[in-house]
Each structure stands twice: as C-alpha cells, then as structure tokens.
Amino acid sequence: MIELTTIIDGKALAGEVEAETLERAKKLANKAIVPGLATVLVGENPASQMYIRLKHSACSRAGIRSENVLLPESSTEEEIIAKIEELNLREDINGILLQLPLPGGLNPQRAMMSILPEKDVDGFHPRNMGALLLGAERLVPCTPLGIIYALERLDKKLEGTEVVIVGHSNVVGKPLAAMMLNRNATVQVCHVFTRDLAEHTRDADILVVAAGVPGLIKKEMVRPGAYIFDVGINRVGDKTVGDVDYEEVSQIAGAITPVPGGVGPLTVAMLLRQTLNATEDQTKDQQ
Amino acid sequence: MIELTTIIDGKALAGEVEAETLERAKKLANKAIVPGLATVLVGENPASQMYIRLKHSACSRAGIRSENVLLPESSTEEEIIAKIEELNLREDINGILLQLPLPGGLNPQRAMMSILPEKDVDGFHPRNMGALLLGAERLVPCTPLGIIYALERLDKKLEGTEVVIVGHSNVVGKPLAAMMLNRNATVQVCHVFTRDLAEHTRDADILVVAAGVPGLIKKEMVRPGAYIFDVGINRVGDKTVGDVDYEEVSQIAGAITPVPGGVGPLTVAMLLRQTLNATEDQTKDQQ
Structure with missing residues (x-):
C-alpha cells in the first residue's frame, strides 16, 4: 500500500480563513462596526515592507480596514511608543502590530509592551504570553x-x-x-x-x-x-x-x-482571525 | 571505579539561602527597611496550615517580617480580592502569597491576578509568567x-x-x-x-x-x-x-x-530569596 503525502496548502487554508473572517466582519457591519488593524513600520527594510503589503492586502480581502503608520529609520524608542499609545486610544483601531525587526540598535521589548494587551493581535505582550503559558490562551x-x-x-x-x-x-x-x-x-x-x-x-x-x-x-x-x-x-x-x-x-x-x-500564509490568516477576535471582544457592548 | 551518588540536601542548601537572605535583610535594616511578606490562607486545610507555618518560620530565620491573613472557609472571591488589594497598597508588605488550593468551588485565577506583579513572590501572575516565557525572568x-x-x-x-x-x-x-x-x-x-x-x-x-x-x-x-x-x-x-x-x-x-x-525546603528558600528581591526592587529609591 502506498501512503500518499498530504501537501498542506497554506494558501488554500488561508483563503478559507479569509472568507470566514469576511463573514464575521459582515455581521459586525450590521452594527456599524468595522474591524481596524494598524501596522507600525519603522524604517525601510525591504522584507518588512513586503510583509506589511501582504498583511494589508489580506485585510482588504477579509473585511478589515487597515492602515500603516510609517516611522522614519531614525525614530527613537520614545517616538515609537508615543505613536502606539495614540493607536491604543483610538476606538476605530482594534488591533496593533509592530513590524519586527526594528532598525539596528532599537530594542523592541518596551515598544511591544506599550501595546494594549487587548489590541496585541501578534500575541507578544507578556500579559498575553503569560495567559498562554497558564493555559488560558487569548491573543497568541x-x-x-x-x-x-x-x-x-x-x-x-x-x-x-x-x-x-x-x-x-x-x-x-x-x-x-x-x-x-x-x-x-x-x-x-x-x-x-x-x-x-x-x-x-x-x-x-x-x-x-x-x-x-x-x-x-x-x-x-x-x-x-x-x-x-x-x-x-x-x-x-x-x-x-x-x-x-x-x-x-x-x-x-x-x-x-x-x-x-x-x-x-497561515500566519497572516491568523492575524486576520485574531483581529476579528479582538474587535468582537472590544465591541461586546455594541453587539 | 565506583561513582558515588550525591544526595541533594535541600535542607542544607535552604539553610545557606536563609543565611544569605538574613545578610541582605541586615543591609536593608541599616536604611530602616524591613522586608515584609503577607500570606493569605483561606479556610482550614491542614496541609495548607502546615505549609504556612513552614514559610513563616523560615521568614523569621531569614530576617523577613511575616504575617498571615486568615480568611474564613466561606469567603467569596470578592472578599479575597479585597484583602489582597489592601495588601497591595501597604508599603510595609513587599511580597504577597495566596496559599493554594482555595476551598472547593473557588477559582484562584482572578484572586492571583489581583496581586500586584511586583509583590507576586510566588511568580504566578500572568505578567510574570509571560516575562518568564520571553526569557526576561523576574519573579518566577x-x-x-x-x-x-x-x-x-x-x-x-x-x-x-x-x-x-x-x-x-x-x-x-x-x-x-x-x-x-x-x-x-x-x-x-x-x-x-x-x-x-x-x-x-x-x-x-x-x-x-x-x-x-x-x-x-x-x-x-x-x-x-x-x-x-x-x-x-x-x-x-x-x-x-x-x-x-x-x-x-x-x-x-x-x-x-x-x-x-x-x-x-528549596522551594521555601526561593520564596525568601524572591521576597528579598522584591523588597530591594521596591525600595530602590530609599537605598
């Protein structure tokens, strides 16, 4: 008997997740809620630029409004954090993602910790990592x-x-x-x-x-x-x-x-999914 | 050649940690700082009572002032949290420990999360667990x-x-x-x-x-x-x-x-050590 190898088609699975996310976004639209993702890109790393593009085009297919905040290569840690804190306060932004790596010399730790855990759709905040370790997974x-x-x-x-x-x-x-x-x-x-x-x-x-x-x-x-x-x-x-x-x-x-x-593609799809999860959690009262 | 088995004498190692902790406590005493640990015991589980006694007697050998808060078996989650929040505010309490298990039916999760991460000498707060997972160990x-x-x-x-x-x-x-x-x-x-x-x-x-x-x-x-x-x-x-x-x-x-x-005994010794760590961190300005 020959056992065939299954090729795990990440693109196809991601397509299904996008369709499912779009359905959830449509339900929210009935209540005048549009899921919003903000990405923060510091500098001009070409690989990072490509990942950011991929994420935004996936958002557009999945009913998520997305915007990119571009900060100059010369930004300080404080400037990045100030921008993130602005996004934390905005009600139309449900998820925030800081694209890594940061330009040489900048330590991402403090900037990542400044993202509100409820909007941390990459799941890197210690608060979310701790919940994960304790078996109470939220954003991961x-x-x-x-x-x-x-x-x-x-x-x-x-x-x-x-x-x-x-x-x-x-x-x-x-x-x-x-x-x-x-x-x-x-x-x-x-x-x-x-x-x-x-x-x-x-x-x-x-x-x-x-x-x-x-x-x-x-x-x-x-x-x-x-x-x-x-x-x-x-x-x-x-x-x-x-x-x-x-x-x-x-x-x-x-x-x-x-x-x-x-x-x-699976990784990007999960970003969409978690942005929807975060949006639903943040707008519970309006639903 | 006969290889001899080393018996890891937890009691002896704990004794050394106690002595070292006492030295550190003495240094703090010069600045009128006394490390303080509060334990919270809910109900009358005999094993828990024994562990609490062990911890307090270790504290007394290591220069740590300790007190136990005894709450009745019938306490609600809210009552436990209210007591913890009182301890969070007290400047003479540097470490807080909630003895587990709680009496049947009470979920410890919310109560543990109400302990200030800086005073969480058992290291169970998601914030501390997350730092641990990320390799930035604080209280563990x-x-x-x-x-x-x-x-x-x-x-x-x-x-x-x-x-x-x-x-x-x-x-x-x-x-x-x-x-x-x-x-x-x-x-x-x-x-x-x-x-x-x-x-x-x-x-x-x-x-x-x-x-x-x-x-x-x-x-x-x-x-x-x-x-x-x-x-x-x-x-x-x-x-x-x-x-x-x-x-x-x-x-x-x-x-x-x-x-x-x-x-x-090693576990109890680390509680002493972390209580000193927490005290030193919290009183940096006074040292």
Whole structure:
C-alpha cells in the first residue's frame, strides 16, 4: 500500500480563513462596526515592507480596514511608543502590530509592551504570553496558532502525540511548546545547542522546524508518516527555501508544508482571525 | 571505579539561602527597611496550615517580617480580592502569597491576578509568567527556581543538556520547561498522556518528576549518572514519599533529592530569596 503525502496548502487554508473572517466582519457591519488593524513600520527594510503589503492586502480581502503608520529609520524608542499609545486610544483601531525587526540598535521589548494587551493581535505582550503559558490562551503568536489551526483542520489528534519543535525562539518555539502542552501533546524542544538533533526529530509524529537553516532536516531524520511544518524562510541564490529538504522529506512525510505557500500564509490568516477576535471582544457592548 | 551518588540536601542548601537572605535583610535594616511578606490562607486545610507555618518560620530565620491573613472557609472571591488589594497598597508588605488550593468551588485565577506583579513572590501572575516565557525572568515560580538554584550550586551545566520533565502543570512543569529553554537546555515534557514514559526519561541527564504518583520512576527508567529532582509529596500509609522509587534509583543516579528534605525546603528558600528581591526592587529609591 502506498501512503500518499498530504501537501498542506497554506494558501488554500488561508483563503478559507479569509472568507470566514469576511463573514464575521459582515455581521459586525450590521452594527456599524468595522474591524481596524494598524501596522507600525519603522524604517525601510525591504522584507518588512513586503510583509506589511501582504498583511494589508489580506485585510482588504477579509473585511478589515487597515492602515500603516510609517516611522522614519531614525525614530527613537520614545517616538515609537508615543505613536502606539495614540493607536491604543483610538476606538476605530482594534488591533496593533509592530513590524519586527526594528532598525539596528532599537530594542523592541518596551515598544511591544506599550501595546494594549487587548489590541496585541501578534500575541507578544507578556500579559498575553503569560495567559498562554497558564493555559488560558487569548491573543497568541500567529505562527504557532496557524500550525495548530492546520492540524485541527487535518483532524490530527494532539493529545498524547509526540511533537518535536526545532528552535526555541520567543515567536515560535517557546509559545508553540506551551500551546502543545496545553493540548496534552508530549513535547520536545531542540535548538542549536542540542547534542544529537536527529535522535529527537526521529521521535516526532509532528515536527515543527523554525531554525533558519536551509535544508537542515533530511529524510533520515524523519519518521515515515510524520507531519512536517517548515517555518523557515531562507533565500538561497534566487530561490526561497525552508529548513526542511522538501524534495527528500516529502517522499516519506505523512503531510508537509511547502515553502513558500505553507506556514507563511497561515500566519497572516491568523492575524486576520485574531483581529476579528479582538474587535468582537472590544465591541461586546455594541453587539 | 565506583561513582558515588550525591544526595541533594535541600535542607542544607535552604539553610545557606536563609543565611544569605538574613545578610541582605541586615543591609536593608541599616536604611530602616524591613522586608515584609503577607500570606493569605483561606479556610482550614491542614496541609495548607502546615505549609504556612513552614514559610513563616523560615521568614523569621531569614530576617523577613511575616504575617498571615486568615480568611474564613466561606469567603467569596470578592472578599479575597479585597484583602489582597489592601495588601497591595501597604508599603510595609513587599511580597504577597495566596496559599493554594482555595476551598472547593473557588477559582484562584482572578484572586492571583489581583496581586500586584511586583509583590507576586510566588511568580504566578500572568505578567510574570509571560516575562518568564520571553526569557526576561523576574519573579518566577519557586519550585522551578529552587531546582535551577540547586543545579547551579552543583555546577551542573545546563546548555545542551538533556532535561526531561514529567508533569505539565502551571506551577512546575510548564514554567520549568521555559526556564530550562532560556538556559539552552534541550527539553522534553511528558505527562499522563505520554505514550511511553520510559522512552523519554531514559534520555535525561536531568530528570524532574512532578506527577503526584508514588514510585512512578523505577531504576530501569533512569540513565545511570542522571540528576534526579523529585517534586512529588505523597502520603503512603504513615510515610511521605516522592514520585521516584528512591531506594532503587538512588543506586544509579548521579545526584538525587530525597523526599522529604529535597525540593520542598528549596522551594521555601526561593520564596525568601524572591521576597528579598522584591523588597530591594521596591525600595530602590530609599537605598
């Protein structure tokens, strides 16, 4: 019997989330509520500019009004925070996103903390991260949420499942580990200091790779039938590739996300979803 | 060559922490500052009464003024919160601890959140948990902190080390996992839903067990030379035993905590330490 590999089509799933978000936005429109997202972009990093464009065009498809606040490269931490505090006060802005990374030298920590937790649609505020760790998830980081969303759509059971995460960042690895534990998965987190990576990855029913190392995960490091989520986005020559050797690993995986077109679109879709959640929460009295 | 097992003497380590805390308290006394801890006990749970007594007597040895607020079993959530808010305002109280569990039916979540994060010496506030997850540890849960303290005292390297945690509670498993990742250990978290526990525990250089199941961990589940922390406190007949079969496992472990006298005293010691940290932070201007 030949088991076929499921290609996890992030773009298609994102399209469905956009349609669902648009429906929710229409219901709010009946009460004269329009969900609003503000992005804050500091400087002129081309990759950041591209991500901002992607997010705004997704918003326009999903019934979310969005605006970008562009601050000059030379902005100080205080200037960024002052702008965020303005957005915190605006009733027509339900979600605020500070595009990272900030220009060299600026520490994003204080600026991120100045976002009102209720409007923190990226889920990075310590208040939201703490609720996440304690199992009372509210607004959470979008990449881990997108992965869990896809697994739910694939009807993959999480309880008792062996999940291995490669990478222990604040944005993906650590919050995803906590979210998987909240769902009673068994969790392993590996990273650049791990002694024998393959020893761990071979245990995985679900393998999530967010290491930023092109082609790190080879076929012999993966259990046949495993579900693979590749969070890596690496430029190699003129190609964009992930952290997983897709050609090799897709031959034995049970399911796998391509790069591009996998985890990326799912992440943006979750931003839309959380902006709707935040809007509904903030306008409860009006509904 | 015979490798001897180190018995991790939690009581002795706690005694050293108490002495060190007393020194720090004496320095504050020169500026007329006395660290103050308030415990809040609701009802008459005998185990809770015992823990409260242990904490207050440790305070008295460590130069911390402590008081207990006793609330009746019949207290409402609102009454508990009102009392905590009184303590939040008092300048002579630097740390506040709500003894858990609360009497049946009362959800501790809201009451714990009403403790000022700066006075949350148990480290359970979402704000402090979030900082922990993000790697900016401030006040953190005392049991994980005690384990990390003991490992530091034993000069055990954490970076790249295989840490296996059994139990995924909000109080021990999840925060300890994040703290170990912050120190670049490779981390596995298992629990009651894990399919093959021994498969995981045998990987451990450091094994932390917080499952509440007497004698869960047998010799054949442990790698020879591993460091074992037993968080379990179980009553079996008239004896208090941990989650590790001490007699068997202590024969092959590199180091092991006894029960009682291991993790318990370390946990109380970290409460003292964090009360001093909180006091110093709150009185910076006076120093």
